[in-house]
Amino acid sequence: MPKFTLNGQEVEAKPGQTIIQAAADHGMEIPHYCYHPDLPIDGNCRMCLVEVEKMPKLTPACTTLVNDGMVVRSENERVKEAVRGVLEFLLINHPVDCPVCDQAGECRLQDYYMVYGLHTSEIPLGMKVRKRKVIDLGPMVVLDQERCVLCSRCIRFFEYVTETGEMQFFGRGDHVAIGTFEDRPLDNPYSGNVVDICPVGALTSRDFRFKCRVWFLHATDSVCGGCSTGCTVRIDHRDGTIFRLLPRRNVEVNRSWLCDEGRLSFHKLSDGERITRPLVKGRDGVQAPVTWEEAARSIDSRLKEIRDTNGAASILGFASPSATNEALFLFKRYLDGLGATQFDFRLDSEDKKLADEEDQILRHFDKHPNSMGAIKLGLMSEQVGGIEGAINAARAGRLKAGVVIYFKPLVERPGDAEAEGRVLALLDELEYSVLLTSHKADWQDSASVVLPVAAWSEEEGTYTNFEGRVQLAGKAIEVEGNALPVWEVFAMLLHASGAESPWMSAEDVFATMADSVSVFSGITLDQTRLPGVVVG
Amino acid sequence: MTRILLANIDKPEQASIVKYRERGGYKALEKALAMDQAAVIEEVKASGLRGRGGAGFPTGMKWSFVPRNTGKPTYLLCNADESEPGTFKDRILMERDPHMMIEGMAIASYALNCHLAYIYIRGEYEFVANMVQKALDEAYEAKMLGPSVMGKDFALDIFVHLGQGAYICGEETSLIESLEGDRGYPRIKPPFPATHGFLASPTVVNNVETLCALPWIIQNGAAAYAAIGTEKSKGTKLFSVSGHVSKPGVYEVDLGYPLVDFINNEAGGVPNGRKLKAVIPGGSSVPVMTAAECPGVLLDYESLLKAGSMLGSGGMIVLDETTSMPETLSVIADFYAHESCGQCTPCREGTGWAAKILKNIVAGKGKRSDVDLLLKIADMMEGKTICPLADADVMPIRSFVTKFRSEFEALCGDN
Ligand SMILES: Cc1cc2nc3c(=O)[nH]c(=O)nc-3n(C[C@H](O)[C@H](O)[C@H](O)COP(=O)(O)O)c2cc1C
Ligand code: SF4
Ligand code: SF4
Ligand code: SF4
Ligand code: FES
Numbered sequence: 001m002p003k004f005t006l007n008g009q010e011v012e013a014k015p016g017q018t019i020i021q022a023a024a025d026h027g028m029e030i031p032h033y034c035y036h037p038d039l040p041i042d043g044n045c046r047m048c049l050v051e052v053e054k055m056p057k058l059t060p061a062c063t064t065l066v067n068d069g070m071v072v073r074s075e076n077e078r079v080k081e082a083v084r085g086v087l088e089f090l091l092i093n094h095p096v097d098c099p100v101c102d103q104a105g106e107c108r109l110q111d112y113y114m115v116y117g118l119h120t121s122e123i124p125l126g127m128k129v130r131k132r133k134v135i136d137l138g139p140m141v142v143l144d145q146e147r148c149v150l151c152s153r154c155i156r157f158f159e160y161v162t163e164t165g166e167m168q169f170f171g172r173g174d175h176v177a178i179g180t181f182e183d184r185p186l187d188n189p190y191s192g193n194v195v196d197i198c199p200v201g202a203l204t205s206r207d208f209r210f211k212c213r214v215w216f217l218h219a220t221d222s223v224c225g226g227c228s229t230g231c232t233v234r235i236d237h238r239d240g241t242i243f244r245l246l247p248r249r250n251v252e253v254n255r256s257w258l259c260d261e262g263r264l265s266f267h268k269l270s271d272g273e274r275i276t277r278p279l280v281k282g283r284d285g286v287q288a289p290v291t292w293e294e295a296a297r298s299i300d301s302r303l304k305e306i307r308d309t310n311g312a313a314s315i316l317g318f319a320s321p322s323a324t325n326e327a328l329f330l331f332k333r334y335l336d337g338l339g340a341t342q343f344d345f346r347l348d349s350e351d352k353k354l355a356d357e358e359d360q361i362l363r364h365f366d367k368h369p370n371s372m373g374a375i376k377l378g379l380m381s382e383q384v385g386g387i388e389g390a391i392n393a394a395r396a397g398r399l400k401a402g403v404v405i406y407f408k409p410l411v412e413r414p415g416d417a418e419a420e421g422r423v424l425a426l427l428d429e430l431e432y433s434v435l436l437t438s439h440k441a442d443w444q445d446s447a448s449v450v451l452p453v454a455a456w457s458e459e460e461g462t463y464t465n466f467e468g469r470v471q472l473a474g475k476a477i478e479v480e481g482n483a484l485p486v487w488e489v490f491a492m493l494l495h496a497s498g499a500e501s502p503w504m505s506a507e508d509v510f511a512t513m514a515d516s517v518s519v520f521s522g523i524t525l526d527q528t529r530l531p532g533v534v535v536g
Numbered sequence: 537m538t539r540i541l542l543a544n545i546d547k548p549e550q551a552s553i554v555k556y557r558e559r560g561g562y563k564a565l566e567k568a569l570a571m572d573q574a575a576v577i578e579e580v581k582a583s584g585l586r587g588r589g590g591a592g593f594p595t596g597m598k599w600s601f602v603p604r605n606t607g608k609p610t611y612l613l614c615n616a617d618e619s620e621p622g623t624f625k626d627r628i629l630m631e632r633d634p635h636m637m638i639e640g641m642a643i644a645s646y647a648l649n650c651h652l653a654y655i656y657i658r659g660e661y662e663f664v665a666n667m668v669q670k671a672l673d674e675a676y677e678a679k680m681l682g683p684s685v686m687g688k689d690f691a692l693d694i695f696v697h698l699g700q701g702a703y704i705c706g707e708e709t710s711l712i713e714s715l716e717g718d719r720g721y722p723r724i725k726p727p728f729p730a731t732h733g734f735l736a737s738p739t740v741v742n743n744v745e746t747l748c749a750l751p752w753i754i755q756n757g758a759a760a761y762a763a764i765g766t767e768k769s770k771g772t773k774l775f776s777v778s779g780h781v782s783k784p785g786v787y788e789v790d791l792g793y794p795l796v797d798f799i800n801n802e803a804g805g806v807p808n809g810r811k812l813k814a815v816i817p818g819g820s821s822v823p824v825m826t827a828a829e830c831p832g833v834l835l836d837y838e839s840l841l842k843a844g845s846m847l848g849s850g851g852m853i854v855l856d857e858t859t860s861m862p863e864t865l866s867v868i869a870d871f872y873a874h875e876s877c878g879q880c881t882p883c884r885e886g887t888g889w890a891a892k893i894l895k896n897i898v899a900g901k902g903k904r905s906d907v908d909l910l911l912k913i914a915d916m917m918e919g920k921t922i923c924p925l926a927d928a929d930v931m932p933i934r935s936f937v938t939k940f941r942s943e944f945e946a947l948c949g950d951n
Binding site for chain 2: 041043044045046047054057058060063082085086088089090092093122123129149150168169171172173174175176247263327
């Protein structure tokens with residue numbers, strides 16, 4: 001391990017690390033525009049210049065490898081003067097339209113200006129190089145060429161990550177401008193990422209721009225619910241509304257990226273009406289609102305009645321691969337308590353056929369965030385054989401009752417409507433059905449009981465991605481009406497059935513799960529934070 | 537004075553392989569092919585030959601950095617991008633004596649164990665490229681190139697590549713990018729072309745004039761070459777002289793020849809009885825020298841450096857007393873602003889900004905504070921960029937402004 005001195009402090013670097021990387025590992029940010037930890041190094045902006053003893057010139061921290069015994073200074077006057085100079089250069093042709101720029105508040109030009117710049121502009125407005133503004137670059141991105149600092153991050157993203165190469169510099173000298181060939185739209189499935197990595201307001205989000213100044217937003221750490229990859233995200237929200245999803249860097253999962261579908265997946269949550277109260281079908285066949293206590297009592301007694309009459313094997317537990325591990329754990333525990341043996345969660349046998357939507361970058365064909373959790377918790381059985389098997393068993397009279405959790409997928413696919421049709425068919429065939437879901441739909445009339453539950457982002461919990469990585473998602477938004485997190489519904493049912501039900505939070509449930517389910521045994525909630533923990 | 541590069545430049549039909557061979561051409565290649573590859577490199581090292589493209593790096597040493605047996609091919613790239621204002625020496629070599637360059641390339645290729653070489657010619661030299669291609673065709677025909685060079689077990693192909701009109705593509709790593717089909721952006725060094733050059737393989741980039749010196753060195757021996765010139769600047773050098781002289785053109789001198797004598801004797805002196813005002817000795821990117829600084833200065837790497845300027849590419853621009861220094865600098869600054877590849881911030885923004893300020897000053901719209909601003913911009917650019925193009929702008933800006941400050945201030949009046 002090379003040791004070097006950074007601003008007078010002796011620190012260690014990993015072999016092959018550049019100065020900027022090693023400094024970052026020790027909590028020291030060297031100012032930069034073009035350097036990005038998940039892109040190849042380009043060394044063009046010259047913001048990261050540092051002084052290295054025995055080197056006559058200042059050298060870029062992003063391109064210079066740490067050598068044993070190196071003495072690096074990033075904070076002396078010579079370095080500050082150089083950085084200030086680069087910043088002044090970047091601003092001479094900048095339009096300074098910050099008041100109408102959507103990047104304001106998270107712009108690296110603004111940030112560094114406050115630290116290093118604070119110079120007065122020496123170039124009259126009429127002398128600035130003018131470029132094009134508000135260029136439409138497709139569904140995700142709007143471009144303002146004048147605000148671009150020409151760091152080439154976007155170019156490198158499309159060159160090395162998606163390998164689609166849409167963006168390029170045009171012209172030379174101070175007339176260089178960023179763009180796509182003939183303004184062609186960016187229509188690859190990851191284009192939204194360049195908005196995140198653009199350090200300034202040159203690339204802004206078509207979806208988010210002008211919706212909210214960023215300093216009004218609250219951030220909650222979460223996991224994308226869009227597919228089984230489980231990208232690590234941050235939910236930016238305000239007053240109960242989600243404004244955007246941003247990647248949280250996780251080298252083990254998504255590095256700094258999200259797919260566009262996942263990025264926009266939160267919009268699905270505001271699609272359609274919410275169910276706000278538990279509904280129980282009366283003798284007249286009409287669903288009527290009841291309290292949670294009434295609902296829990298009636299469900300528990302009805303399920304026990306059916307079990308006593310038809311045997312425990314007549315009760316089906318049909319889980320959702322979009323529910324959290326905690327939800328699925330208590331779901332299973334409650335039904336286990338009744339003696340139920342029939343479990344499954346597989347909604348779409350079609351999934352495999354849609355494999356063309358999978359790619360080598362992030363997107364997984366399975367559009368549910370927690371299929372692996374469902375499998376690990378023992379919710380898949382060959383005996384049931386997925387939803388088709390369950391429908392047939394119900395039709396044949398082997399299954400009488402079912403507790404079904406269903407969430408509309410956050411990322412749409414052809415075949416979703418058919419999958420929903422199969423849930424309806426299952427409810428239709430069952431004599432008694434309890435449906436836990438978040439959004440209202442016509443077909444839900446078939447259920448004997450409908451329980452309103454929290455959707456993605458509305459409860460804390462963990463998800464297990466396709467490789468078995470367990471990651472924690474926080475609660476960003478309050479649930480609507482009387483809806484409850486799924487785990488809480490089953491905690492209530494367990495209580496109604498006379499079992500122990502000591503959990504006060506998803507965290508408590510997690511602890512019990514880690515204690516009692518062997519695959520999760522020994523893991524702590526802390527381990528489920530970045531980068532998450534892989535279970536066997 | 538010894539004539540090595542221009543020995544046959546005025547002889548009839550020197551560009552044809554027949555005449556070239558009649559006058560002793562391709563004998564050096566034959567001699568080299570009979571030597572060890574390593575021995576050829578040693579010979580070039582011993583000759584003291586330094587790169588004539590501008591940087592003056594010892595050629596033999598550069599070759600010895602090229603790793604052997606990497607499993608990758610080694611490439612030789614002949615830099616014929618000649619675009620520095622004031623420089624037009626390579627052109628005459630290619631037009632009049634192209635086989636000397638081809639023979640030099642073949643010798644270098646043999647020494648480096650390179651089997652594929654390119655000549656990168658600036659786009660504006662299309663007619664030159666055609667002449668070079670004709671010479672290459674003849675060389676193939678005569679089996680000086682091809683699968684078996686001069687009947688020996690050594691294969692060599694040489695291709696011509698025409699640039700697209702960017703000065704920056706003369707910078708060696710930018711040239712490589714351009715040759716690979718990408719934007720002509722200089723690369724960050726290290727890694728150096730010697731290990732990671734063209735197609736990420738070991739590569740040597742040499743200037744036309746450098747390569748043209750090789751046949752003579754092999755033929756006459758390193759000692760003969762090293763006997764010419766000074767202690768550290770060996771051999772002869774071409775100077776392309778333009779501006780206020782009676783006989784502008786390309787001249788070959790022994791390194792160490794006195795600058796003033798060169799202007800007066802070779803280039804015919806400043807015409808019309810006018811006085812010398814300044815000299816840019818090595819192409820537009822080197823610091824300008826005032827007339828007072830010239831006496832005693834010799835045309836070699838060390839003497840010019842000591843005098844605060846550089847030998848550069850040998851593109852000498854002579855300026856007489858009628859010259860407006862702000863206007864001259866404005867033209868030079870425009871060139872660098874136009875030619876900056878735009879990759880790195882200080883150069884992209886600094887060259888453009890400086891050019892605009894100078895335009896203003898020349899138009900009588902400048903402020904007195906602009907003069908210092910120019911120097912500040914020079915400080916902000918210098919030594920902070922990927923390639924030396926920004927410094928190539930800094931050197932004229934700083935030297936013109938400091939040495940002729942009153943002229944700039946006079947144009948600004950009381951503003
Ligand atoms: C901006 C810039 C332009 C250059 N243009 C040329 C050129 O036109 N011809 C050339 O031979 N070298 C040019 N060079 C120098 C080359 O990078 C390189 O040093 C040279 O080709 C090496 O050959 P030599 O060692 O034989 O001189 C340029 C360098 C810079 C920084
Ligand atoms: S648009 Fe943004 S990311 Fe792309 S080069 Fe410009 S500043 Fe960099
Ligand atoms: S790849 Fe999957 S988890 Fe990642 S952002 Fe897209 S939908 Fe979300
Ligand atoms: S110094 Fe100028 S020419 Fe060289 S890489 Fe930077 S921007 Fe391009
Ligand atoms: S961050 Fe190092 S040069 Fe841009």
